[in-house]
Amino acid sequence: MWCDPTVTQQPLLDFRSDTVTKPDEAMRAAMASAEVADDVLERDPTMHALEERVAGLLNTEAALWVPSGSMGNLIALFLHLRRGDRFLAAHGSHVLDNELGTAAWIAGGMPHPMDWDAGPGRMSAAAIHDIAGSEPSYHGLNTTLLSLENTHNAAGGTVMPLEEHMQLIAAARECRLRVHLDGARLWNASVALGVAPSELTVGVDTVQVCLSKGLGAPVGSVVAGTEDFVTEARRVRKMLGGGVRQGGILAAAGLIALDRVDALADDHVNAKLLAEGLNELGWSVREPETNIVLAAVPDVRNAVKMLGRLGIQTGPMAGQVRFVTHRDVSTADVKETLHRIGSAS
CATH class of the missing domain: 3.90.1150.10 (Aspartate Aminotransferase, domain 1)
Known part of the structure; x- marks a missing residue:
């Protein structure tokens, strides 16, 4: 060559x-001056402000800061799956190939990679029906979850169009599946499509978004869903060692990062x-x-x-x-x- x-x-x-971006002076100043408290004992005010802001942007009831996107995805799968349940995800998805098998090892799920029959990184509604559209025999796998990724990293940052998203959500509901969205780069999809992030989370049960990729924060993601989900997610985060104390120092960087989506x-x-x-x-x-x-x-x-x-x-x-x-x-x-x-x- x-x-x-x-x-x-x-x-x-x-x-x-x-993820290699470094916090600039404005972000470092915000971190240095952040109001903080023990988030495990009483809730850190800056972290709480970040969680409320992300929940508003995604149109979910509540949200929870986590140290990494992998932990956010794991928490969601842990709470959605029973041991042995099958979940569907597009071939090459981060939850399948880049999270050390925790979806099976810790969450207890049986991953089923789906072919890209609707374009790079994308599966079709018809394919979901083929896998999960009928009741399994008593010795068959129970398919209970659809995991989406937008943008799809391994496919080259491809975007799931809004119309296709809604078709997949409809198929999931018809097949009685819950839906988790790995939106580590959902901000990129939002900008590429020219729509609000909340339009790309319509119909999902849970969503994870990252602050430490293109937005430039040094650490952190947020997992979001219902109030009940976030209550349980906080417990699982602690179980996984992700409880933080004066987390506002990191959350302050996340708040600055959210100003930079455009x-x-x-x-x-x-x-x-x-x-x-x-x-x-x-x-x-x-x-x-x-x-x-x-x-x-x-x-x-x-x-x-x-x-x-x-x-x-x-x-x-x-x-x-x-x-x-x-x-x-x-x-x-x-x-x-x-x-x-x-x-x-």
Whole structure:
């Protein structure tokens, strides 16, 4: 694909994930001055304010801060599933491939990966009916949950359109399934579609959203649902070791992060710029829908290594090289990335 370049001392350009962002001075100042209390004993006021704000944005009754999106997803699955229940999720979903099997190990569920028969990262309503539309025999699996992911990471940050979302919700209800939404990058989907986040949570029982990806907070996600769900979720969070004390220091960063949702549009523009430039250089790249660019190459491991020697940090994803644009990568950085790759070809 290109010649073996000499290792240089050029500044690193980090496209490994939108989790690598660092809090800026405004966010650090908010963290330093946050009003705090012991959230386990009495509720931290800043954390409570964050939870109420997220619940409002998602149009849920209540919400709970958690240290990570993986914990938020696990809490939801733990409370939705009985041991041995089957749950459906699109092939490559984060809850299937990137959470160390906790959906089965701790939540006790039997995962069933669904083919992408409706497009990259997306399953169809018909497929849900095929799996869960009839009563199982007494020795068969009880299918009780549909887990959605929007955007779908392993498919390249693909967005589930609102109409398809509603079709899946309707199919789930017809099949008597509860619905959990892994919305780690739901903010990106909202910006890409030009709709409020609450429009993308219609009909779900629970939803998890991340603050420490493109929005730039250093730590934290939020899991949301009914008041009763959040009451139980708080207990499970404690059981999993996720109870916090003066959590307002972290919640303050989350409140600042929520002010920056609209800025995700810049990441999407940069992703398209990067994809177009890579295609012009002879790479095979599908146009991104949000901030994730997947490049098909003959040897992923070697490509990641060679990019690293150019000072461009990437990673493997679904058998391809993944670039993720974020608030700490500028348009100039994207152009510099393309320049380095082009010069080494």
